[in-house]
Amino acid sequence: MSDRGNPNDSMPVPGNEDAAAHQHTPAVHGDPIADPGLPPHHPRPTDVEEHAERRAEKQVATMFGLSAVFALLFCVAYFALSVGEETDVWLGMGASNLALGVTLGMALLLIGIGAIQWARKLMSDTEIIEMRHPVASSQEDREAALTALGQGAEDSGIGRRPLIRNSLLGAVAMLGLPAIVALRDLGPLPGDALEHTVWKKGMRIVNDVSGAPIKPDEVEIGQLINAEPAVFFATDEEGEPVYEGHELQAAKAKAAVILVRMQPRDITPSAGRENWGVEGILCFSKICTHVGCPISLWEQQSHHLLCPCHQSTFDLGDNGKVIFGPAARSLPQLPMGLDQEGYLVALSDFEEPVGPSYWERGDR
């Protein structure tokens, strides 16, 4: 077995013998078969035949030349072919993209293949031996380094003056605080933001595309409607939307709901939820309680709702209970009723936080 690097053994000095002597050093001590040494070098055709060498030279030069041609073709394609709405020609790839990619790719590939052909056919293929040296420094160097380190430490007196050392350590450690505190304004504190949505008593439940309010008889049995609070489509006195931009996105990320209509006999409301639906229509949060994907895969027959991200499945006939998948909590239900004009409205906000669980959520 090789004993290199083992501190218990005296260090062999491989560096000062010449390479030839090392050719026959067994790779591993105790080898049953002696190292036959590097096999002799076999010349390639390009090493011995003039015409083979010429041919290889021509091949390499041709590839480099063709590469230049493709680089020019790239420029031609850049100006000749248009982008934009014509993106779908050529098998949906876009003529410009296709031509640019192929010409650039060929220009680069031909340089690469040419260079490697050059290396393989024309550059020397005689293997060279280089000796390794121990990765570790020599023992003297180690000792010298340790001595220098000890000398430095001694001169600083860091060992003799614990007061200075400890106060410095304390000061540097304290610098961690500004580093953390300075990041405080990355965002507001959560507060109770996650516990509320924009839903409130009397807010209409509207279609998420048109913003139109919904009457119960517009919903068929088995149907699912993606809905949102009416305030997302409302405008203020100046005609500006009440919610827009990222505020709209953040509000939507909690307030999006779905309406489903089932046969009333298929619904088994839990205590207190008997009056949360209207004629078999129920309203649930659309935000999965697992990690917050919007849920919308609706199985009419079984009234199961499946999350397309991680396949958590909720039984909407049974208060949104989880029946499969990684989600742990039932889908929150929005208490729903009718306003004077007969449109579906929320009776209140959700009674529990919607979306993924979080530490402070507790048993609300």
Add this chain to the structure above:
Amino acid sequence: MAIATNGKQAAKAEKPSKIGGAATWADDRLGLATIAKKQIRKVFPDHWSFMLGEIALWSFVVLLLTGVFLTLWFKPSMAEVTYMGSYDQLRGLHMSEAYASTLEISFDVRGGLLMRQMHHWSAMLFIAAMFVHMMRVFFTGAFRKPRELNWVIGGLLLMLGILEGFAGYSLPDDLLSGTGLRIADGLMKSVPVLGTYVSFFAFGGEFPGDDIIPRLYTVHVLLIPGLLLALIGAHMLLLVYHKHTQWAGPGRTEENVVGFPMMPVYAAKAGGFFFIVFGVTALMGGLMQINPVWRFGPYNPAEVTAGSQPDWYMGVAEGLLRIMPGWETELFGFTLSWNVFIPGVVAPGIIFGLVLAYPFIEAWITGDKREHHLLQRPRNAPNRTAFMVAMMTLYGLLWAAGGNDILAVVFNLNLNYITYFMRVAVFVGPVIAFILARRWAISLQRHDQEALLHGYETGVIMRSPEGAYSERHLPIDPARAYTLTARDRDQVYALPSGEDENGVKAPGTRRNRLRAKLSHYWFAHNVQKPTREELEEAREHAEHELAMHSGGHQHMPAGDYLGDHELDGHPADGHQFDGRHDVHGEELRKH
């Protein structure tokens, strides 16, 4: 013939060349010649598998180049704009500036779509090549002393590469990438105590806010690339300092490195390979569509499409999330979401920790503190090989679990049953794979031993006068025999006696006992290479058989080893027995 033979004119020695002048100018100021004289002709060994890390390196360069191009147009802003660009189907829609500028790059900047697709493809190549390179290093034991730290650096590179990929994937702010961020938000919120704050601080308030894309942009184009560059630099420096590992073979020892010089061979090969990686990426960008964000539409937290999938390298995390049962605990009014925290935070942490710590764990079990520069064949380290095969099995299963909905649709299976199956399979599958791979590796060791002691099977069937059939064996090539035996003998860690001479119990006895047990399991079934005596004995045995059955006739029952007096001759190359070549010592055709 020393170096390149193609140049017809040799450089004229009498006049100092331009290169010589420039080199003198530079060395007067930088003093690089001392380092350069050693490094210019530095030797690298040749093997196809040493190229895998190079793919990762060059993909990273392609990422830098194409990434800089993209930054010239991309606007990392979540401000709402109305799209008025070339793409009909989205014109007039409200969307973030990030998404709108991604559409602009795709449709209104010539070559923009190509660069976007090249950037995405090279990101895939970068991460995939790092994975495969890491497996090569693992399977061949190249992470052993003195290269453990380079293994750790490589592990960090892989981790950072995956984070970098996720950050980049999130930037266009399309429906799919926004859904990815929404899931990341869910993961953050699952962290006990701090989770809600982490989420609010990361997103600058409630998800999605308008800060996350500018922040991820800085992370994606500055922070992580900077770290990657520094770590790649350290990785390469250590590679140069340690010198590359090599495969055992005639003339290749622990003390040397045999191969071709940096200048000119590897400069041409590696430089050429950069152009090949770049060129292949360009062809992929031109011919293969990737991440067509215009089809997904702008992010809307109330929308998602069925069959949503992350990029492939996130498939494992996705699979973990999907198959985890819905466990959650209420604790003194606080919520602990095991169903998200374990797969999203704990499991990836454990897996990465295990990968980074592996070289140290293995060295502890084997007690091996020597330097290793010769690679091990996977079969000669059965437990290590089996461990990686088990990890690959786990990876593959989780990956499949991450696409359980796609599997259900494509194979017309029940989604729930796939999930139930995976919940069990991720525990059972790796164990089965471990056992199979371990036994397989040991069988291959036995096969090597067989070849060394009894030669190889020539495929020549001989019939004795009695009518018994046997297969003729011939000794293997001496170079191959040497290569097979150029490996260490394994040493099972022996338990030191529990007490010293004064009867004082040695400290850490229980730890040592565990180590001895593990070491025994690690090595005990390995086949050690034959000793010189065993080889000698095998040869004598063969010659003895020959003497018993004179004239080369062999009268042994089929199945037993039959040697002949040609045991130390040359191996068959197929022409010996074709009837047209006269081969010295060939007995067969004379009868």
